[in-house]
Amino acid sequence: DTSVMVFSGNANLALSEGIVKKLNMRLGMATVGRFSDGEIAVEIEENVRGKDVFVIQPTCSPTNENLMELLVMIDALHRASASRITAVMPYYGYARQDRRSRSARVPISAKLVAKMIEQAGADRVLTVDLHADQIQGFFDIPVDNVYSSPILLGDVWRQKYKDLIVVSPDVGGVVRARALAKRLDDADLAIIDKRRPKANVAEIMHIIGDVEGRSCVLIDDLVDTAGTLCHAAGALKKHGAIKVVAYCTHAVLSGSALKNINNSELDELVVTDTIPLSHEAAESGKIRQLSVAEMLAETIRRIAVGESVSSLYVD
Amino acid sequence: DTSVMVFSGNANLALSEGIVKKLNMRLGMATVGRFSDGEIAVEIEENVRGKDVFVIQPTCSPTNENLMELLVMIDALHRASASRITAVMPYYGYARQDRRSRSARVPISAKLVAKMIEQAGADRVLTVDLHADQIQGFFDIPVDNVYSSPILLGDVWRQKYKDLIVVSPDVGGVVRARALAKRLDDADLAIIDKRRPKANVAEIMHIIGDVEGRSCVLIDDLVDTAGTLCHAAGALKKHGAIKVVAYCTHAVLSGSALKNINNSELDELVVTDTIPLSHEAAESGKIRQLSVAEMLAETIRRIAVGESVSSLYVD
Numbered sequence A, B: 001d002t003s004v005m006v007f008s009g010n011a012n013l014a015l016s017e018g019i020v021k022k023l024n025m026r027l028g029m030a031t032v033g034r035f036s037d038g039e040i041a042v043e044i045e046e047n048v049r050g051k052d053v054f055v056i057q058p059t060c061s062p063t064n065e066n067l068m069e070l071l072v073m074i075d076a077l078h079r080a081s082a083s084r085i086t087a088v089m090p091y092y093g094y095a096r097q098d099r100r101s102r103s104a105r106v107p108i109s110a111k112l113v114a115k116m117i118e119q120a121g122a123d124r125v126l127t128v129d130l131h132a133d134q135i136q137g138f139f140d141i142p143v144d145n146v147y148s149s150p151i152l153l154g155d156v157w158r159q160k161y162k163d164l165i166v167v168s169p170d171v172g173g174v175v176r177a178r179a180l181a182k183r184l185d186d187a188d189l190a191i192i193d194k195r196r197p198k199a200n201v202a203e204i205m206h207i208i209g210d211v212e213g214r215s216c217v218l219i220d221d222l223v224d225t226a227g228t229l230c231h232a233a234g235a236l237k238k239h240g241a242i243k244v245v246a247y248c249t250h251a252v253l254s255g256s257a258l259k260n261i262n263n264s265e266l267d268e269l270v271v272t273d274t275i276p277l278s279h280e281a282a283e284s285g286k287i288r289q290l291s292v293a294e295m296l297a298e299t300i301r302r303i304a305v306g307e308s309v310s311s312l313y314v315d
């Protein structure tokens, strides 16, 4: 469709290029740089009047920079009379700051981000594996949250793990893990139940289910410092697991994540390219990346022509 | 007043401390840090329910980080039931991106920032020497824009410059320079008229007015890379000026600003502390800093008790 245009911020150019290639398109021309003092300088270099515009920008680290780039681009496109703007956020930053637990005096930054994206002028949002489905309700505009599970599950099938058991890394992830186990020919399910006996005492990992002699597939939506994940891998091996592989959609990998992973009992970490891997992560040897480019290209195509998206990617 | 509380982000703690000292108060306790992946982590550490809260945070460089800190703090204070929140932004970042000239496809980021501050939950804004007065109209909430001119002019008086002449660094600053000249015992006024004969040819500096044998006081709202300012100083000296001093409220000082200033004919640059000086800038020997802390403290006091602010600081 000639009325569709796809622009990209600087957060993940490789993914953006991958998406437009699958769409047989090219990226819209735009300058997205910085002024001398670090303020974002954007200029859209082609006519977008009346166009159906998609802006691809995961708000991964540096989150504030990437988020502001997305907002300033949307503002510029809106003022340049784009007819519809879809913010494509393969990773939604600040998603973990989505509630005030213990009524602590904390922000709900995930909501603040939602308001900012709407105020900037976005008409829709497209995202992948949102940390909490409730975040869709923070928006008044439509949000398409597509799942990477077909991609992750496809890989699990291809690997033909021996005596597979799906493991949820915490009780909060049980529903998701069970849904995936069901689609893996009704694989068994184990759950890791972390308990901290007292404050300032190390967590103890109870394993609910028998992992002896099994290949464990840990599933989570994101991996950040990987501390818990690596602990879990150790606990599973101690209980007789023969292999532990983790599948996590979003490779946040901050702080000592790589060190933790390299020193851990985790045999492999499989992630997607919603967030670009650092050079060191790509070279670590333990991390393998699958691409969501084709899935996002197909979703963008369907949004552009008005086809249903929900029918395609169910969890 | 015990119902007033003042909080600070990390952008300019020295100024925030200066302000609360003048108010005989202390800063409200809050954690304003970062999670491992760089997302902003805020927790307000004391009860703000029903309080009249001020949050001090100039959105200077790193602008996006400082702006997001301000927004996330406002969101947390709002959700913690503060009765009124005033965003105190001694420097308003993105103020120069305030219009689409030549209807270029650029953002109006100054407006985007205004919407974000309102959406986060601010009830008022207090700022100093806004780059363009029109930015007040980008807000639906009240904006108090106070002027640092009494502080800058007080210093000009104290320095007893010989044969003073006020110089506007460009034709856009003439109105402001004239107003200040008037209040300096009707000092003379000169104007620098920059003209670029052709694209990619160096600008030529015409000086309107006679500066021979005079002490020139250049006045501007902000100094960024200082390129134009240093050029102007050279041109003024070439036309016989015996001294050139610049007074600029906001010390952005990015890129090669310090190098430019140190290698220039500028005798002194006088700035305020709306933006903190880097260590190198403070040590350069050519830059002197005046404080807006007392002025902002008095303005906050007046806002808190409902006294008029406009009567105090006129331009």
Ligand SMILES: Nc1ncnc2c1ncn2[C@@H]1O[C@H](COP(=O)(O)O)[C@@H](O)[C@H]1O
Residues within 6 Å of the ligand: A094, A096, A097, A224, B035, B036, B037, B038, B039
């Ligand atoms: N960027 C972040 N890094 C680490 N923890 C976070 C981050 N953002 C929010 N949190 C915390 O993570 C918790 C929520 O995570 P979850 O239970 O996985 O939804 C809350 O306690 C948040 O304060």
Ligand SMILES: Nc1ncnc2c1ncn2[C@@H]1O[C@H](COP(=O)(O)O)[C@@H](O)[C@H]1O
Residues within 6 Å of the ligand: A035, A036, A037, A038, A039, B094, B096, B097, B131, B224
């Ligand atoms: N952070 C910045 N640094 C340098 N120039 C900027 C910045 N933000 C906006 N501008 C440009 O400055 C011009 C407006 O400056 P002014 O005429 O002083 O209001 C416009 O051409 C803007 O594109």
